[in-house]
Amino acid sequence: MEAMGQEILIDTDIIIDALRGNQGSQEYLQSRQFEGIYISSITSFELLFGAMKSQRKSMIEKTETFIDRVHIVDFDANVARCAAEIHTQLAGREIDFRDVFISATAIANEFSLKTNNTKHFSRVPGLHLA
Numbered sequence: 001m002e003a004m005g006q007e008i009l010i011d012t013d014i015i016i017d018a019l020r021g022n023q024g025s026q027e028y029l030q031s032r033q034f035e036g037i038y039i040s041s042i043t044s045f046e047l048l049f050g051a052m053k054s055q056r057k058s059m060i061e062k063t064e065t066f067i068d069r070v071h072i073v074d075f076d077a078n079v080a081r082c083a084a085e086i087h088t089q090l091a092g093r094e095i096d097f098r099d100v101f102i103s104a105t106a107i108a109n110e111f112s113l114k115t116n117n118t119k120h121f122s123r124v125p126g127l128h129l130a
Contacts, residue, residue, distance in 0.1 A: 008130045009038050009073060009106040009114035012046045019047075020063055030113070037070040040105040042098050044072055073105050082108040086124055095120040103127050 010029070017025035029037060039047075044067055051063035083104035087094070095103075099117070103124040106113040112130040115121050121129060 007038060007109075007111045008032070008036075008114050009040060009102070009109070009111040010043070010070075011102060011113060011117060011121075012039075012043045013116045014114055015039065015043065015066065016050065018118070019059070019066065031042060033068075038073050038111060039067075039070055040073050040102045041075045042101045042105065046098060073111070075101060075105060075108055079108045080102045089125055090123060093123055095123060100124075 007044060010032075014025050014028065018029050047063050047067060048060075051060045053059075079101070083100050086104055087097070087100050088108070090100070094100075099120050103113065103121060105111070106128075107124075107126050112128040114130040118129060121127060
């Protein structure tokens with residue numbers, strides 16, 4: 001259970017589910033209210049890429065509107081260093097590099113991560129899952 005006001009980085013899968021109409025994901029995001037939603041710049045990329053790949057104007061617009069309303073946490077030099085450390089620590093049991101970047105964004109900025117992909121993210125040392 002999350003403490004009120006706790007900063008949570010939302011993973012791409014939660015947002016995709018919400019944009020596709022998943023009631024549980026939509027309710028979760030609504031409970032956070034837009035001013036309380038943080039996503040990694042990597043998640044922003046993944047969302048936009050997926051929407052553009054669909055070639056559906058309505059999905060592109062819905063995705064852009066969502067991204068415009070949330071806080072984007074940038075991938076900066078501190079996050080890059082953290083990602084390199086994570087990737088090194090996971091040698092032999094790697095996860096997708098984008099998941100490493102999202103994990104590093106959460107850790108470097110002292111956020112917990114809300115995801116449905118606990119199988120991969122649970123391997124990341126120092127990452128708190130919400």
